Amino acid sequence: MFDSRHIRTFHEVVRTGTYSAAARSLGYTQPAITQQMKALERSVGTPLFTRVGRRMRLTEAGEALSRHAGIILENISTAQQQMNAITRLRSGRVRICAFPSASATLVPEALARLDAGHPGIRVELQENEPPESLHRLVRGECDVTLAFTYPGLHEEVPDEVEEIPLLEDQLTVLLPVGHPLARRRSIKLTDLAGERWIAGCLRCRANLLHECAEDGFAPDITFTTDDNLVVQSLVAEGLGIAMVPALVLSFLCHKKVVGRPLDPASRRQVSAYVLREHLRIPATALVLEQLKKVAANRVGC
CATH class of the missing domain: 3.40.190.10 (Periplasmic binding protein-like II)
Structure with missing residues (x-):
């Protein structure tokens, strides 16, 4: 596998023509540049440069990597920007599956609150009654499920699912x-x-x-x-x-x-359900937070 730092250094060596020029551009020492290029050559299994006088000439493998290096770095930059937007709640997608009366009450108010503070987060709404809605969560067809249970009926919740009570x-x-x-x-x-x-x-x-x-x-x-x-x-x-x-x-x-x-x-218990490992996803956590606030303010339920 490629190390993105090595690809960035390789790209700079190709652009500047020498290890010393790349070192000045990147703020490294020349030995550090040399070590990175040797590590990159070990990872690809073949030399990438030959020396011609004071300048470096690309081998056939180096030419092939050079054609892709700029695209690789651009894709990494784009991915970093998208990850930053998601973690800072400027973008993201959350798929909610809810039963009809929750879709008509809890969900619209929660989404209005969400949209007011984080308009870049896209929420997609699906409708299903339990237990099918829980099955869809486990199958990965939605990120948050709103479902209900009754006290007299035994309900099994999969081990990987977290239940978050909202209201009675x-x-x-x-x-x-x-x-x-x-x-x-x-x-x-x-x-x-x-x-x-x-x-x-x-x-x-x-x-x-x-x-x-x-x-x-x-x-x-x-x-x-x-x-x-x-x-x-x-x-x-x-x-x-x-x-x-x-x-x-x-x-x-x-x-x-x-x-x-x-x-x-x-009474019936209305709860939100989410895969336990998804609780750390910022957009999902924010949707759950808004649902809890709306549920807490419900009167007569």
Whole structure:
């Protein structure tokens, strides 16, 4: 492998024509230049110069290396500039994979904060429900994943993944405004045993089944959709009720629908996930910092 210092010295010897001129230009001693060129010749396995009088003449190998030396040094300089920009947060790319209600709430505010202070950082947003979003993180298809878990359901997090808790998202029962229980301030799950239900994504459906089973009944699930707008529209028309998190209610509020918290309260944990070794990447760390700040300021979750 080439040492970039040797390539730089070689390039200067070629430009100036002698070891002594290159030494003056670079601020080295002539013996230091000689040692570097001998080391470079050992690494390539052949002489690069022949001496003609006081000047140095390139061998065939030296001619070949000379044609590439300037490009090599230019590429190194460009790479150094890009690395400096990334480490100083003037540029960089972070790919976020989030579930829909986080994409509509936490992510936009965090990205607005990020853009205000670091407009050179590019953020790409993907959407997926867990556990697929976590699989995408492990496969290297995203850099940060926002996902949620439920207390009663055992979740395995891969060893190489760091979980960063953001907030507890309170679950709410969604009812049509004319429902007899809509006047209550909170609702016991057992009071809803005879209702028709609208279930969400696979993880949310599993939690609904689990919580209802804990209270001694199996919910009558008549519709399943992970589209939060569809859920509210179905509830508004009296076609069923739903269990949704507070994050959903914060951005979708149908005028014919009301939300009531469960008694006792039930919550899901919303967290950010990142590969542990990526925590040291400046742009990724900054995105996580902004997400934590936004989550800390959420009201009603």
